[in-house]
Amino acid sequence: MDPMKIIENLGVRARLDSAPSIQVRNEVLNRISAQSKFSRLLPLSVFSGATAIAASMVLAAGIYYWFAGSDPMEELVVPLQMVSIW
Amino acid sequence: MGQAAEVEDHDRRDIQASLNGDQDAYGRLVDRYQQAVANLMWRFTRKHDELEELVQDVFVQAYFSLKSYRGEAPWLHWLRRIGTRIGYRFWKARERRKSLVQLDDVSVYTTDPDNLDAEEAAEALDGLLARLKPADRLVLTLQYLEQCSVKEIAHRTGWTIAMVKMRAYRARNRLRHIARQSGLLEEI
Secondary structure (H helix, E strand, C coil): CCHHHHHHHHHHHHCCCCCCCCCCHHHHHHHHHHHHHHHHHHHHHHHHHHHHHHHHHHHHHHHHHHHHCCCCCHHHHCCCCCCCCC | CCHHHHHHHHHHHHHHHHHCCCHHHHHHHHHHHHHHHHHHHCCCCCCHHHHHHHHHHHHHHHHHCHHHCCCCCCHHHHHHHHHHHHHHHHHHHHHCCCCCCCHHHHHHHHCCHHHCCHHHHHHHHHHHHCCCCHHHHHHHHHHHHCCCCHHHHHHHHCCCHHHHHHHHHHHHHHHHHHHHHCCCCCCC
């Protein structure tokens, strides 16, 4: 006998086999609530994190350049460096 | 007005309310369709705890995709489409760590098919189809257990009709090969 015929016959009987009775309403609603909260919080936390990182980078760069740069007024009080050309 | 149209109106109202954030309305939809979805997901697992989780996955995914439901076909058709894809992903994930049913266990059932009840037949068929790759198994499961046409299988899986036909053909050949190689089903 062709195995596919046997599979078909098994299929006919197996179709009558129905799933056990289940109740998932509460679990589904709980999971939806949890995921909704998470998806509402996620963009906010990602945005806050990115903002904090960007702000700290700007602050670090600002501090570095503050101490690295010279006072623009200093040029007025420093004696002129004369270079002898003859 | 026919019963089908009445039920559809029912669903339409609850879907709209769910989109507006009414969780009770979605709860009513779950109550209405959980057993139909469970019957489909029962084709993908024979374990009660896994069944419950799969059914939950279907309804959770359906909720978050609800905006994309256009209401052109009954909601159950849409749920079945989601269920088929979730079941397929479940098989693919399990394939890596699957422990196959021994063929001897299956042959206990198949050597005396006339005395099989529905549950035993389903167990035997599940044991046989579990030896196929998930895509092959899905095509034959939808064809023989869900009685889907090629077009319906294509719709549920997102594959083309040509691809479904080719997969069904290959799956049948593989199953024949497995059955002959193992000597299973010869005595019937």
